[in-house]
Amino acid sequence: MLFKDRSQAGKVLAGSLDGFIGQDSVVYALPRGGVVLGYEVARHLDAPLDLLITRKIGYPGSRECAVCAISEDGEMICDSLGASRLDPVWLGVRAEEEMEEANRRRRAYLEGRPPLNAGGKVAIVTDDGMATGLTVLLAIMVLKKQHPKRIVVAVPVSSMEAAERIRREADELFALDVSPDFCSVSEHYEEFAQLEDEDVIRLLKAAEKRE
Numbered sequence: 001m002l003f004k005d006r007s008q009a010g011k012v013l014a015g016s017l018d019g020f021i022g023q024d025s026v027v028y029a030l031p032r033g034g035v036v037l038g039y040e041v042a043r044h045l046d047a048p049l050d051l052l053i054t055r056k057i058g059y060p061g062s063r064e065c066a067v068c069a070i071s072e073d074g075e076m077i078c079d080s081l082g083a084s085r086l087d088p089v090w091l092g093v094r095a096e097e098e099m100e101e102a103n104r105r106r107r108a109y110l111e112g113r114p115p116l117n118a119g120g121k122v123a124i125v126t127d128d129g130m131a132t133g134l135t136v137l138l139a140i141m142v143l144k145k146q147h148p149k150r151i152v153v154a155v156p157v158s159s160m161e162a163a164e165r166i167r168r169e170a171d172e173l174f175a176l177d178v179s180p181d182f183c184s185v186s187e188h189y190e191e192f193a194q195l196e197d198e199d200v201i202r203l204l205k206a207a208e209k210r211e
Contacts, residue, residue, distance in 0.1 A: 001157060001177035005191040006033060006128050009156040009176075010040030016174050017124070017154060020045055025122035028052040028143070030135055031105060032195035034127035039203045041126050041154060042210075049207040050116040052125065052139040053105050055098035056132075057091070064184070069134040070095050072102040077138050109200050118148035125153045125170075129185030133162030140169045157188040 003009040025047045029038025035051070042049040056066035059082065067086065068078035076095055083091065123143050130136055136153055143151055153166050154174040159182035167173050177188065186192040 001188060003156060003189050005189060006036035007040060009128065009189070010037035010126075011044075013037060013126070013154055013156050013174070013176060014041045014044035016176065017041060017045060017152075020047075020122060020124065020152070023122050024120070024149075025124055026050055026116050026118055027124045027126060028118075028139065030054060030125070030127040030139060031109065031200050032197075035200045035203050036195070037128055037154075037156070038126040039207055041124065042207055045124075047124070048116055049204065051106070051109060051204075052142060053102045054135040054138045054142070055102045056135050057094045057098055060086070060090070064131075066132045066134045068095065069138040070098050070102070071138055071142055072099065072106055074099050075138065075141065077134060077141070079132070079134070105197075105200075108197050109204060118143050118146040121148055122150045122152060123148040125151065127155050129188060130155050130158040130162035130166065130175075131182065131185055133158070133165045136162070136166055137169060140166070157185060158182070 027038050027042040027047050027049050029035040029051055031051055038049055054069050054071050057068040059065050059067050067082040068076055070076040125139050127136055140151055150171040152172045153170045157177045158175040160180045163175055163178045
């Protein structure tokens with residue numbers, strides 16, 4: 001499945017979530033790329049939009065391929081086999097860097113706005129795709145502490161490995177294309193430009209005005 005850009009993918013994805021219209025839900029996007037899709041899903045469902053900021057730690061020389069993921073408060077999950085082959089000192093340094101970046105993004109994007117609590121609500125997690133699924137998996141773990149009614153993950157594309165991993169932890173997975181020979185998220189988009197902080201801030205402000 002090939003999408004023109006994240007916005008188009010978000011609109012198509014939103015259409016698959018009609019069953020959640022009218023439910024008490026919150027859309028949680030993973031920045032930066034997931035915010036474009038989260039905005040479209042939140043608009044379609046008339047739901048509030050918030051962020052879950054989890055950061056991938058990539059392998060040395062292949063930073064886009066996640067070996068671990070870390071949250072704003074330092075909670076970390078790893079591919080145990082991959083992580084066992086890495087220098088623990090290097091991994092510790094990278095973890096600290098990514099946690100600091102996650103906190104920087106929280107300050108820059110939300111300007112002190114408190115996170116929306118998922119307690120008793122349907123929490124819908126969105127991203128522009130899943131290769132390993134580690135950042136989404138960590139987002140699920142963070143949300144579970146808030147005791148939502150349901151956790152739903154919605155993505156346009158996913159590897160088979162990531163989809164299987166997420167189905168074990170989320171209540172529901174909506175993935176438009178799950179590929180057994182998945183190479184990268186970007187290959188499913190004609191346009192896959194890197195988003196900037198300003199793009200995320202603009203989308204969040206647009207979502208707030210709509211509320």
